[in-house]
Amino acid sequence: MGAVALASSLALPAGAQAASPDDTVFSRVVVNGGKTIVLGLTTKKTVTITWTATDAQAIAASWAYLWHGPNTDDADGVLPLGFPQGTCTVSSTDATTSNCSLSFTIDAARDMDDSDLAGIWNVFASAQDRTDEWTDVDAAAVARITRASRLTVNAAPEPVKKGRTITVTGKLTRANWDTNSYTAYRGRSVDLQFRKKGSDTYTTLKTITSGIGGALKTTTKAKQDGYYRFVFSGSSTTGSSKATGDYVDVR
Numbered sequence: 001m002g003a004v005a006l007a008s009s010l011a012l013p014a015g016a017q018a019a020s021p022d023d024t025v026f027s028r029v030v031v032n033g034g035k036t037i038v039l040g041l042t043t044k045k046t047v048t049i050t051w052t053a054t055d056a057q058a059i060a061a062s063w064a065y066l067w068h069g070p071n072t073d074d075a076d077g078v079l080p081l082g083f084p085q086g087t088c089t090v091s092s093t094d095a096t097t098s099n100c101s102l103s104f105t106i107d108a109a110r111d112m113d114d115s116d117l118a119g120i121w122n123v124f125a126s127a128q129d130r131t132d133e134w135t136d137v138d139a140a141a142v143a144r145i146t147r148a149s150r151l152t153v154n155a156a157p158e159p160v161k162k163g164r165t166i167t168v169t170g171k172l173t174r175a176n177w178d179t180n181s182y183t184a185y186r187g188r189s190v191d192l193q194f195r196k197k198g199s200d201t202y203t204t205l206k207t208i209t210s211g212i213g214g215a216l217k218t219t220t221k222a223k224q225d226g227y228y229r230f231v232f233s234g235s236s237t238t239g240s241s242k243a244t245g246d247y248v249d250v251r
Contacts, residue, residue, distance in 0.1 A: 024055040024062075024127040029141035031066065031123060038239035039108040040148035040175045041182070047079075048103040049123065051140065053088065057129040059098040062086050064140070066121045072138050077117045080104035112177040118147045118237035146234065147175040150182055151190070151243035153216075155228040159249035162222055166248060168192055170216040170230045174238045184214035190232050192218055195245060197225040202245075204231075222250045 029051040031037075037047060053062045063085050068077035088100040106112075125140035153170040160166055172190055173182040188210045193202040208218045216230055227245030234240035 022056075022133075024053050024059065024129060024135035026051055026053055026125045026127070026137055026140045028052045029064070029123055029125065031141065031143040036144045036146055036239065037106065038146050038148050039106065039112055041108060041177070041180055043106070043108040043148065045106050045108075046103055047106055048101055049086070050099070050101045051086075051123075051125060052097060052099050053125075053127045054094075054097045055127065055129040055135075056096055057131045057133065058090070058096050059088060059100075060128045060130050060132070062088050062098065062100045062125070062127040064100070064102055064123055064125045066143065067124055068117055068119075068121045068145075072124060076114070077111075077121070079106060079111060079121075108175075108177070109180075115147065115175075115177045117177065118145060121145055144236075146237055146239045147177065149174040149185060149232055149234070149238050149241040151216075151230045151232055151241045153228060153230050153243035153246050155246045155248045158247075159251050160222045162224075162250050164222050165219050166222050166228070167217070167219050168228050168230075168246075170243060172210040172214040172216060172230070172232055172241075184210075184212070185238065186210050186212060186214055188232060188235065190216055190230050192220065193229050193231055194220075195227045195229075197227075197247075199226075202227075202229065202231075222248065225250050 031049050032047050049064045053059045066079045067075040069075040086100040086102040088098040091097040121143045122139045123141040126136045150173050155168045172185045174185045176183040191204045195202045229243045229245040231242045
């Protein structure tokens with residue numbers, strides 16, 4: 001579920017609220033340290049939302065949660081449930097400013113029941129000042145939750161004579177939260193990479209596209225001993241992945 005750190009690259013949705021001079025101002029809203037949240041089928045991940053709340057009357061309490069959908073009234077996903085209160089500490093240099101945080105666990109098996117939940121989520125922020133005035137902002141920040149992907153690879157024949165053709169096959173799949181399984185991810189760009197024996201560095205040889213069933217297949221010439229792997233850089237709804245390198249002995 002996302003982060004304000006992503007706000008510079010992801011636009012806030014239509015209807016995002018701007019605070020008036022008398023409202024609490026929310027700033028530095030960050031989810032999961034600004035990193036995309038990648039979830040498989042059974043992933044359990046602790047996520048932290050941090051934010052700063054500033055009000056001329058000082059902050060009495062503040063809350064935040066993540067939501068997905070067209071608006072808060074019609075949200076098809078809310079995390080965490082129960083609208084828990086954040087832990088806030090008054091700034092040592094400014095009594096009108098409090099730094100707040102909230103940590104909770106996302107359980108993919110429980111919370112992700114629809115693959116359409118992958119993508120942009122919004123941060124709802126709320127605060128109560130010392131005079132009991134309340135400020136709610138529907139979209140104080142944005143964040144991204146994606147479906148985990150998987151890659152397999154097999155390079156053959158093994159061993160192979162130098163100069164002969166190596167066929168590299170594999171499959172790209174991703175978590176399907178509707179069916180609770182990993183299913184094919186077709187039509188995505190995947191890099192074939194090679195690392196020679198004794199090296200720690202992979203080099204991209206070519207880029208291919210996943211086909212029916214997420215299938216991957218390409219060829220390359222055998223030049224030296226080493227490892228072949230497929231690498232997927234991810235998409236707006238799906239996390240990146242790397243196959244474990246498959247070693248080929250060249251003779």
